Amino acid sequence: ETGVTQTPRHLVMGMTNKKSLKCEQHLGHNAMYWYKQSAKKPLELMFVYNFKEQTENNSVPSRFSPECPNSSHLFLHLHTLQPEDSALYLCASSILSQANTGELFFGEGSRLTVL
């Protein structure tokens, strides 16, 4: 049972839809992340939140909009996506002070298909 929960696990949407991915961590961590995993490509860091403040936006298109209302919840709002945005979106959390230990705790991911 993972301490990081993501919903929905699967999502199919059209290019004109608006949807959101949700992530919740039950580990008491203070940093949260969104990663994108596409077939045959490395995990790509999209956004980082430390203590609810966004510290990194890794050149992500504006059709992806993150929201972090508190240190336990993270959302990724999706709007007018493209078929190439189809991928597995992974949420992760860590303890900020120990970030350089390299231990991220990932959720099981939300598999997104854009038609």
Place this chain on the structure above:
Amino acid sequence: RKEVEQDPGPFNVPEGATVAFNCTYSNSASQSFFWYRQDCRKEPKLLMSVYSSGNEDGRFTAQLNRASQYISLLIRDSKLSDSATYLCVVNIYNAGNMLTFGGGTRLMVKP
């Protein structure tokens, strides 16, 4: 050039075999190194950190060569349950808590 490069494999080995993966990284300022494991259709999980002097955890041995900028993972006495994708991960301290992942090496252990 990719920041963290791995042979995607797959490496097909029989049970009981010893198998080694290498990973190279491009940024000489990289400070900390890790191996993650990702099972099919599951999330990545930390397998082990990689220390400068090399370190071992049971059947797994990790080594770091800073001069050549590569990291290795050796698995002895392979088990069927070792079948997974092994991700090489690098952290640059000045980049805060941003880990850079390699594309992964797929291992398949056969009976």
